[in-house]
Amino acid sequence: MTKGTQADVNPDLKKERLKCNFNIQEVTFIIDGGKDKTLQRKKIEDVALNIAASIDEVPEECLNLKERYDNAVRKSCVYSNIVKNELLEITGLEALGSPGLRRTADAFFKDVSPFMLHLGMFVPTIIGQCTPEQQAHWLPKALEMQIIGAYAQTELGHGTFIRGLETTATYDPATEEFVLHSPTLTSTKWWAGGLGNTANHCIVVAQLYTKGQCHGTHPFIVPIRDLDTHEPFPGVKVGDVGIRMGFNTADNGFLRFNQYRIPRENMMMKNAKVMKDGTYVKVARHEKLTYGTMVFVRVTLVMEAAFNLAKAATIAVRYSAVRRQSQPKPGEPEPQILDYPTQQHKLFICIATAHALQLTGLWLWRTFEAVLADMRKGDTDSLPELHALSSCLKAVSTSDSAALIEQCRFACGGHGYMLSSNLPLLYSFVTATRTYEGDYTVLLLQTARFLVKAWEQAESGKVLTPTVAYLACAAAKEKVVWSDSVDGMIRSFQAVAAGKIAACAENIKRLTKTGTSLEDAWQLSTVRLVAASEAHCRAMICQAYWHEVTRLTASCSASVKIVMEQLATLYLVYWALETTGDLLRYSTICESELNKLQLKYEELLALIRPNAVGLVDAFDFRDEILHSTLGAYDGRVYERLMEEALKSPLNETSVQSSFHKYIRPLAKGKL
Ligand SMILES: CCCCCCCCCC/C=C\CCCCCC(=O)SCCNC(=O)CCNC(=O)[C@H](O)C(C)(C)COP(=O)(O)OP(=O)(O)OC[C@H]1O[C@@H](n2cnc3c(N)ncnc32)[C@H](O)[C@@H]1OP(=O)(O)O
Numbered sequence: 175m176t177k178g179t180q181a182d183v184n185p186d187l188k189k190e191r192l193k194c195n196f197n198i199q200e201v202t203f204i205i206d207g208g209k210d211k212t213l214q215r216k217k218i219e220d221v222a223l224n225i226a227a228s229i230d231e232v233p234e235e236c237l238n239l240k241e242r243y244d245n246a247v248r249k250s251c252v253y254s255n256i257v258k259n260e261l262l263e264i265t266g267l268e269a270l271g272s273p274g275l276r277r278t279a280d281a282f283f284k285d286v287s288p289f290m291l292h293l294g295m296f297v298p299t300i301i302g303q304c305t306p307e308q309q310a311h312w313l314p315k316a317l318e319m320q321i322i323g324a325y326a327q328t329e330l331g332h333g334t335f336i337r338g339l340e341t342t343a344t345y346d347p348a349t350e351e352f353v354l355h356s357p358t359l360t361s362t363k364w365w366a367g368g369l370g371n372t373a374n375h376c377i378v379v380a381q382l383y384t385k386g387q388c389h390g391t392h393p394f395i396v397p398i399r400d401l402d403t404h405e406p407f408p409g410v411k412v413g414d415v416g417i418r419m420g421f422n423t424a425d426n427g428f429l430r431f432n433q434y435r436i437p438r439e440n441m442m443m444k445n446a447k448v449m450k451d452g453t454y455v456k457v458a459r460h461e462k463l464t465y466g467t468m469v470f471v472r473v474t475l476v477m478e479a480a481f482n483l484a485k486a487a488t489i490a491v492r493y494s495a496v497r498r499q500s501q502p503k504p505g506e507p508e509p510q511i512l513d514y515p516t517q518q519h520k521l522f523i524c525i526a527t528a529h530a531l532q533l534t535g536l537w538l539w540r541t542f543e544a545v546l547a548d549m550r551k552g553d554t555d556s557l558p559e560l561h562a563l564s565s566c567l568k569a570v571s572t573s574d575s576a577a578l579i580e581q582c583r584f585a586c587g588g589h590g591y592m593l594s595s596n597l598p599l600l601y602s603f604v605t606a607t608r609t610y611e612g613d614y615t616v617l618l619l620q621t622a623r624f625l626v627k628a629w630e631q632a633e634s635g636k637v638l639t640p641t642v643a644y645l646a647c648a649a650a651k652e653k654v655v656w657s658d659s660v661d662g663m664i665r666s667f668q669a670v671a672a673g674k675i676a677a678c679a680e681n682i683k684r685l686t687k688t689g690t691s692l693e694d695a696w697q698l699s700t701v702r703l704v705a706a707s708e709a710h711c712r713a714m715i716c717q718a719y720w721h722e723v724t725r726l727t728a729s730c731s732a733s734v735k736i737v738m739e740q741l742a743t744l745y746l747v748y749w750a751l752e753t754t755g756d757l758l759r760y761s762t763i764c765e766s767e768l769n770k771l772q773l774k775y776e777e778l779l780a781l782i783r784p785n786a787v788g789l790v791d792a793f794d795f796r797d798e799i800l801h802s803t804l805g806a807y808d809g810r811v812y813e814r815l816m817e818e819a820l821k822s823p824l825n826e827t828s829v830q831s832s833f834h835k836y837i838r839p840l841a842k843g844k845l
Pocket residue numbers: 275276279287289290291293294295325327328333334335336337367462463465466468469471474475478557558561610611612613616620623624
């Protein structure tokens with residue numbers, strides 16, 4: 175954070191910081207995943223943010239589209255040199271996935287870098303889908319930025335249904351080449367970040383044909399532009415998809431092929447190969463390993479959701495400590511808006527959710543690494559559970575984060591609507607995460623497939639994998655008695671999830687018994703299946719969050735343990751109150767217990783209130799990363815709003831030319 179001198183800090187914020195009764199740094203270490211991780215992140219931030227090139231003299235949003243893109247490319251080049259020359263020196267390849275790198279990227283790009291997908295998907299796909307020989311060829315070039323890549327899977331006609339993609343890659347043994355072709359308008363690749371004008375290479379997911387047979391979708395590395403002139407190669411048509419709600423500097427592009435040839439070696443061959451004579455050889459033990467990059471990105475998106483929500487919460491809580499409004503008690507000064515319980519209700523759940531998603535995200539990352547280690551030994555048994563886990567966690571975390579960022583904007587009143595608050599841009603960025611890398615509903619339905627199977631296993635007494643082990647109790651028809659203890663609440667969330675999954679399984683059984691096909695029975699149950707999947711995910715987040723808080727605060731100071739537990743309890747109580755209908759249906763909760771729960775919630779808001787600013791300070795965002803007039807560490811909200819307003823191009827002259835061209839002639843009746 176950029177602390178400046180104490181004298182510069184808004185007096186209300188100063189008082190808030192004096193009120194804080196826990197050690198902020200200890201909480202920062204927990205959020206980062208350990209003291210060593212915090213130190214590494216700070217080192218990366220120090221190195222990267224010492225470079226003045228990140229600073230825009232004119233705010234990004236005041237530039238026109240082309241200027242914004244050019245500026246984003248300029249900064250991306252400076253930034254990638256820093257990554258290449260400085261940051262990879264610090265931690266090696268690991269730096270690419272480090273929180274430090276993610277945070278410094280936000281200091282450079284208020285919107286999105288056109289290189290984001292190069293680092294976010296092109297490089298990870300090379301690592302995940304290439305043979306060691308192919309990696310040795312492509313990875314150094316990609317890391318040295320000698321080539322810049324995109325990831326083109328989605329087409330104009332299909333995003334969700336990958337098996338329905340239409341782009342073809344047909345092997346020609348005579349020349350040992352693949353012929354890429356876009357047979358229809360709807361087969362045009364669409365959306366790939368960095369593809370429109372920036373990338374010279376692209377990972378293309380296409381239907382593989384060899385010896386007249388289709389083998390389904392496979393990834394290929396495709397050079398699309400000349401490395402010197404940057405002109406698209408003959409047979410390649412590439413461009414920008416048009417203006418978007420956000421991501422306008424991400425250079426999302428379209429791509430069409432006309433019988434375009436690439437060498438056989440450009441098929442990414444870790445999981446399947448095509449031999450010189452055209453023989454297709456399957457290497458992978460699991461059918462869906464070519465979807466590996468998507469699983470990886472979904473896993474990272476859970477912490478990405480936490481990160482962006484933490485930024486919004488920091489902005490809104492600091493602003494709410496500075497802002498004073500209304501006069502609830504006659505004759506008394508206007509209170510800080512943070513003192514209103516309704517404001518606390520809007521904001522404290524944002525802090526708690528950022529913690530919940532961050533700690534669950536770290537746990538998911540460790541699970542991902544363990545499954546990856548098993549797969550390296552040829553064991554893919556845990557992949558279905560990882561797919562189910564990462565699908566629902568990606569869906570729920572991105573959806574919660576987008577909704578709560580918008581809530582932070584509402585909490586900042588009119589000033590939250592200013593682009594200089596950074597809340598609108600943050601929202602437009604995060605709301606896209608609910609759709610990309612797998613739409614919310616579609617991913618919850620993927621998890622539902624796993625849950626229904628797990629339910630059937632539970633009913634037949636089979637051993638269940640850890641994340642669904644709770645179904646065993648429900649299948650044994652053990653009734654859950656409501657209790658507002660943490661364990662009691664978690665058990666009740668699990669009972670809700672189990673009850674909903676059981677109802678889905680029963681509905682499917684009922685329909686198939688009366689002659690409905692399994693596919694139709696599934697479709698007719700999908701509204702319930704999505705709800706069941708969401709309930710399962712919520713129960714899992716509650717359990718993982720509480721478990722991690724208990725584990726990580728075991729050696730912390732007492733005050734840190736208390737505040738972390740207050741937040742985690744708030745999260746559980748909040749969701750119990752949000753789902754009272756479900757609890758009434760699936761647990762023994764009654765009216766008086768609901769009233770008690772509401773009181774407990776209000777008590778927690780009051781307990782957290784004195785530590786609210788300390789809690790957002792613990793996210794440890796530097797001002798350069800927050801980019802917000804409302805959220806800076808010093809709380810000089812009104813000064814910054816005025817300073818930013820004066821940067822508007824509309825303030826460059828006192829009279830606009832449009833006055834002379836239109837308004838004056840209109841007034842004189844001469845228009
Ligand atoms: C410079 C700064 C850098 C800083 C970095 C910043 C980081 C920020 C982070 C962001 C990073 C990148 C940004 C990303 C931008 C967006 C990129 C994209 O959007 S790329 C495109 C993504 N597209 C999708 O996600 C498509 C979604 N669709 C699917 O995943 C699948 O098609 C489907 C799962 C919905 C269906 O697939 P299908 O083949 O039809 O499978 P079935 O439904 O029939 O299921 C069969 C069977 O397979 C199992 N399955 C499915 N998927 C998987 C999987 N991935 N792994 C394991 N198993 C899988 C499924 O469960 C079924 O199993 P059963 O046993 O039969 O039930």
